[in-house]
Structures are given as C-alpha cells and as structure tokens.
Amino acid sequence: MFSQLTIITKLWKASIIQAMEYRGSFMFSIVANFFDFIFGLLQYLVFFTAAKSIAGWDSDNMLTLYSVFMFIYSLQFIFLYPNIAALAEMVNTGGLDLLLSKPVDARLFILLRKISLEELGSLCTSIVLFIWLISKGAVLITAQSILLFLISIFSALTIVYSIYITLTALAIMLEKMEDASEFIWSLFSFCRYPTDIYPSKIKFLFFTFFPIAYISTVPAQTLSGLGSAKPVIYGLIISIVSLLISSAIWKKTIKSYTSAGG
Amino acid sequence: MKISTPNCDNCVFTEELGRDFNIRQKSQGLAASIRNFIHPSYKLVEAVKSLSMKIGSGEIVGFLGPNGAGKTTTLKMLSGLLFPSRGKVEVLGYSPFSREREFLSQISLVMGQKQNLWWDLPPVETFEIHRSIYKLDEKDFKERINELIDMLEISDCLETQTRKLSLGQRMRCELAVSLLHRPKVLFLDEPTIGLDILMQKKIRKFLLEYHARFKPTILLTSHYMDDVAALAKRVIVINNGLKIYDGLLSDLSEKMQPEKIITVILNSDTFPKIEIPNVTPVSQEGNLFRLKAPREIVGKLAASLYNTGLTIDLTIEDTPLEDIIGNLFTENSDFLKFRKNL
DSSP states (O other), X not given: OHHHHHHHHHHHHHHHHHHHTSHHHHHHHHHHHHHHHHHHXXXXXXXXXXXXEETTEXXXXXXXXXXXXXXXXXXXXXXXXXXHXXXXXXXXXXXXXXXXXXXXXXXXXXXXXXXXXXXXXXXXXXXHHHHHHHHTTOSOOOHHXXXXXXXXXXXHXXXXXXXXXXXXXXXXXXXXXXXXXXXXXXXXXXXXXXXXXXXXXXXXXXXXXXXXXXXXXXXXXXXXTOOOHHHHHHHHHHHHHHHHHHHHHHHHHHHTOOXXXX | OBOOSGGGGEEEEEEEEEEEEEEEEOOSSHXXXXXXXXXXXXXXXXXXXXXXXXXXXXXXXXXXXXXXXXXXXXXHHHTTSSOOSEEEEEETTBOGGGOOHHHHTTEEEEETTSOOSOTTSOHHHHHHHHHHHTTOOHHHHHXXXXXXXXXHTOGGGTTSOGGGSOHHHHHHHHHHHHHTTOOSEEEEESTTTTOOHHHHHHHHHHHHHHHHHHOOEEEEEOSOHHHHHHHOSEEEEEETTEEEEEEEHHHHHHHHOOEEEEEEEESSSSOOOOOOTTOEEEEXXXXXXXXXXXXXXXXXXXXXXXXXXXXXXXXXXXXXXXHHHHHHHSTTOHHHHHHHHO
C-alpha cells in the first residue's frame, strides 16, 4: 500500500507540473473557484436576512454545514473528479489498456492518478471558515462530538469514493459516459442543504438508498448539537456496504472489459 | 497464482484459447437506430476461435495475420487485459488474468498506436514514474536508463515535452519506458506503425541488439514484413481466429513460394529462346525482363542467360514476403486447399 501511495504521489506531482505548463489557465481556475466559494457563502447569508433558521438549522449550523460540504466537495474535486472526467477518453483511446498492464492497484490508479488544484482555494477557505466557527464558539467541541465528526467524515469520504468507483466501472462498461460529471454535480447540489428541508419520504431516501445525507448533513449535525450517534453509526455501516458493493461491481467490470479495438 | 504444470518450460503457452465479443449490430438510418435502441441486437464474434501455441524462453516470434485476425486480442489475453472466453493460457507460469503484480512486473506491452508517455511532460518525468512503479533503486534505474538512452539515441529529446517530439522520437522513448524494468516477455503490437523507413530500421536494429543482450521472449505483430523478416525466425500466422501456420519463416517462404523471381537486363529488347521447361514470363519493360522459375532450375536458367552473351545484369530474388503471407489468406490459396484436404 505504501509503495502504491508513493507512485500516486509521483503521479500527482506530474499532474501539477502538467497543469503549470498552462500558467494562465492554472491561476484563473484557482481564482474562479475561490469566488465560487464566496458566492455560495453569500447565498446562505441572504437566506438569513429573511429567516432566523431553516428547518431547525440556524446561521451558525448552516455555515458549519457549508464548511463541511465545501471540504468534502473540494477534496473530491481535487482528487477524484479529474480522473472520471478523463476516463471516457482513456477507454476509447485504449490508454486504459496500458494502465491495466502495469503492476499497480488498477482501481486506485484509475481513480487517483490525476489531481486538479483548481479547488485548492475552496478547500483552504472551507478550513478557514471552520476554524473561524470554532473560534467564535459556534461549533460543539467535546470528545464525543469530535469522535463522531471524524467517523462521519470517514463515512462521507468512503461513500463518495464508492460512488466514484461505481461511476468509473459504468464508464468502462458502457465505453461512453461523459454525463458522469453531470451526475456528480447533481449529487453535490443536494448536499449543499440539510436533508431536514426535504419531505420525510425523500429524506428517508437520502438516508438509505441514495445516502447523500451522510456526506454533509450528518457530519455537520455532530458539531452542531442537532443529531445523535445513531445516524453516524448507520452512515459508517452504509459506507462499508457501499464500498463492498462498488468493489464487486468493479471486479465484474474488469472481468468483462472488452478493451478498445483489436 | 503461479501455476505449476509441465508447461512451465514454455514461456508462453496457450491451449485452445478463445475469446468472443458481443458486437452490437445496427442498420443504417434513424428508424433503424430507434428500433435498435429499443431492441438492441448483438452478433457473437469469435475474435479468437481456438489458438494453441508454445513459445520458449528467449524466442522471437512474429505473430502475423490480416486485420481482424485476432492478433491484438491474443496479445491482450496474454498480457492479462482480456479474460479468455475458453481455453488455457499461461505466461511465465502465471495465469495472466489474475493480474498479479509479480507477473505484470515481468512483462511489457508496447502498442504502436497507444502511449505510456505523459503528453504534456518530457519523457524524463514518465521514466521517473515508471521507476517507482517497477520499484527500481536509484543505481539500477540510472544504469538501465543510460543504457537505453545510448541504444535508442534519445539523449536529445529527454527534456522536451512529449507532444513536441516527432513520431520516431516518441516511439523510441516509448520503448525506453517499456523496457526500463527489463521484462522477461515483451509483447510488441505494431511497434513501427507510421514510422518512416529509416526509423523502422533504427527500431529493428535496437530490438535485435536488445534481444542479444537481455534475451527477452518477444511476440511481435507487424504489418511491415521487413520487421518480421529482420527480427523473427519463427512465425505464427492466424486468420479468422485460427492458427494456419506455425514454423520457420524460411520454411514458409519455401513451401508457399517454391519459385524465384529472376530479373534480367539484356542488351536487346527481344528475349532469346531458351530450352528450359517451367519458366514463366512475368513482365517486360523495354530490355528489362522478369521471369518466374522453380528454385531447382534457377541456377541453370541464369547460366543459360549468361551464355547467350546478351545479359547486362541479372538478379535472383525470393517472392516478397508480403505476397507470400497475403497468399495464405486468399480463399483459393494453395495453402488453404492443402489444409482443407488434411
């Protein structure tokens, strides 16, 4: 595993060098994504000029949710998104063949070989926002809440990773799936808001078959004093099940891989 | 999992290996597209029907066949990319599709139309990534890369972005990346495709030198018969997913084309009368004549032509390899008739 991480680190380094070849585009992307973060934040502040709370979430709770959401969103955008965006071309041009012929963990390499620093600004700002919330006492800091928060962040990242494995497997299986990125945008647009704002049937869906509640709502609840340990434990179980299911789909996909041409 | 079978002496071993694909079929037009969208129809294509072969350690084998014969599919099964539909396959004693790292560390797949090199980065960066992938220590890496740089003459393009390299430079760098870990088995799929004649010769010369030094087993596919003639003594010919010839290239040439081509330039544009049977005229361009004659009488024919006193120049050649191989795949070829009669 350590040697795999060493190789991936080198691939990331190569990705950064590659991105820096186009200096103007590189800088513009970082600045543009930073402003995207700021506009998102302003949207929340506008809500609270008209109401004191939304579905039981006050402004501090919502800012906690936003910092958690942007943290997870930026991480997936930096590490996972660039790879799925490039996957369809890789399958069609046969580049995947060469990657599969290397003595590496193919799944890890397909999902993590490229890195995009465009969301670096958003990642840093989400951390700054989170530290500011701690400093003003808006976040519940106890041993239990920190432990639950860390578990829920682990579950959130595992669920996002599993979704990416499944989408990657589908992209390989279907050979053409440029709309995978659209699916990811839609998924994360649901995560921007607490699941409490939705009717109970949709909320049930978000906690079970389409478990996006565990991506931002549940981690934010642990630090806002709005939740309990129960959804965190459910989230952990669902994340492990998601990982197992996506791994099985991956194995089946690689076995039925037909390669390009020839 | 390494397989312990009596076949371990064979570096590459297949027995009745086959691979099928379900190919979606669609007629022309929008209506057909809509029908096909609702009820897709598939056709089962046997890309490789049944292929048995044994390749010993250190051999160079030319793997020939027309487009769609199943060559690349076979190479992909041998390198663990495709799961076989039937049959047995072992490479270095491993089942390729288990894709064990130990196995993948000992093979290399070079595809002339696909690249390992990072497009926007100079080749040195890709070399460094491959150093980590194959866990080479600094000393080994430097020694190997310097050796490959010398052999491939690529010292001038190592620090130039890959996208700015010529096709020939790129292919040589591609070979350097693929051979950095000194693979025991090398699958070369059209390594000289698109290259000019000079560059093809350079690549062939390099491959011969590399093989002489490190003795890897090489399975080579190429549509350029010069590649095959220069590198491989043995060829395996497949067509429609079936093996139709496995043996020495020289034997194939003799069996398939027992005649030689004689080109003669005379000081007259009238060909003299020669009393030798089985000589067939092929063409005439002024005073240049081409004839075909059985191998055993070529000497006698040449002597007769010199004895006429009209001969300015005379050359004797084998039928081009392209024609011999091409003849293997024609419906009415002698070889296919011979196979049908077996």
